[in-house]
Structure formats: structure tokens, C-alpha cells
Amino acid sequence: MAKSTPDPAMVSPGEAFAPRETYLALHNPAHDRLSIPFPLRLPLALILAAVSGSVLGLSQGGLVAGLRFRAENAHRQPNTQTGWYLYHKSKNYHVALGGVLEAFKMAGKLGLWVGVFVTMEEGLDRGRAGLVRVWRGVRGGKEEDVLVEGSRDFVSTTLAGLVATAVRTVRMGAKVGFGFGIAEDVVSVLRGRRVGYVEFVKRHLFGGSGSRVAGSAD
Numbered sequence: 001m002a003k004s005t006p007d008p009a010m011v012s013p014g015e016a017f018a019p020r021e022t023y024l025a026l027h028n029p030a031h032d033r034l035s036i037p038f039p040l041r042l043p044l045a046l047i048l049a050a051v052s053g054s055v056l057g058l059s060q061g062g063l064v065a066g067l068r069f070r071a072e073n074a075h076r077q078p079n080t081q082t083g084w085y086l087y088h089k090s091k092n093y094h095v096a097l098g099g100v101l102e103a104f105k106m107a108g109k110l111g112l113w114v115g116v117f118v119t120m121e122e123g124l125d126r127g128r129a130g131l132v133r134v135w136r137g138v139r140g141g142k143e144e145d146v147l148v149e150g151s152r153d154f155v156s157t158t159l160a161g162l163v164a165t166a167v168r169t170v171r172m173g174a175k176v177g178f179g180f181g182i183a184e185d186v187v188s189v190l191r192g193r194r195v196g197y198v199e200f201v202k203r204h205l206f207g208g209s210g211s212r213v214a215g216s217a218d
Helices: 021-028 040-073 081-136 143-151 155-188 196-205 210-218
Strands: none
Touching: 021 196, 040 081, 155 210
16 A cells, blocks of 8 residues: 655644655655656666667677778688688677777767756756746745746756757867867968967067067067
């Protein structure tokens, strides 16, 4: 027979709750996303993401490693039974190694992005509830939990997906911008135009540019 969760409104002021009963009374897991509390939902999501990434990485990495091995050894095909045995043995080794390495890589990458997404989703739920709480002047654990429950909808999930995607896009844009900017600075230095951080390094390492600047100012 299932044990019912006590209701704080039905308990006399002198009756105390046990810590677990108090938590269940104020934080009903059924009100969380997927009916799973965040401290449990996050590690479960990380585990599922890591397992999925490992399976995909193992398959993709093994396939790519096998194709690479065949391409690298296309010009030296064996012509004996022993040679073919060693060829396939070496190929299987490269396939297994490539699959394992790609599995670790994809598991970490997918786990990272899923962790960011789930954490951002929960943070947006609580952030939206906090804004409503401040706006309405709500006080009390039960009332705040009701606000958080009302904020758990597709809006937070959509925003979390946008933020996670934006972070990845920003990283890509930063890499492209960094490379293009360095190329522009190299061209500028070769054409004689002074670049701020280059002059800073020269001034502190070689002490050459500061005197020229001071002399030109005079």
C-alpha cells in the first residue's frame, strides 16, 4: 500500500515533519519535468547522453577508421594468405581503436551539451519564477514552488535550446574571427602599419617603440 504524502495544511502546528516528508510535502516530484527532480534528472540526462554518444561514436569512428585504413593501404595489397590475414588483423585493430577514441570524444561532447541544456532549462524555470515572485511579492516555500511549477513549460525549453545553440555558434564565430583577425594583423605589420598589441609586446620586451613614440611627439 502506497504511503500518502502529508499535506502541510492538514497538519497541526505542533506536529513536526521528518526531513524527507517535509521535502516531499513542499517539493512534489510530480511537479518536476518528467516527474524527476533536477538533482536526479541531470545525472540521468548525462548518462543517457554519454551512452548515446558512445554508441554513435563507436559506429562512426570504426567506419571512418576502416575506410582510412583501406585508403592508406590501397597501393600495397597483400598477395598471400598470410598477408591477407595480417592485413585484416591490422585493419580490425585500427577499426577498434578508432571507434573507441571517437566514442570517448562524442560521449564527452554530447554529454557536455546535454548537461548545459538541462541546467539552462532548470535555471530558466527558476529564473522566470523568481521574476514573478519579485513582481508579486510572494513569500513562502510552498508559494514559490507553485510559481516554479507554473514556469515549467515549452518557453524555458525553447530558450534553453536557443542559448545552447548560440554558445556553439559564438564559439565558431570566435574561432573564425580570431583567425581572420590574425591574418589581417599580419598583413598590416608586413605593410608597416602599427598594431596595438604588437607595439605593446615590442615596448615591454625590446623597449624599442616607446622611444619612437616619444620622439615623434616632440
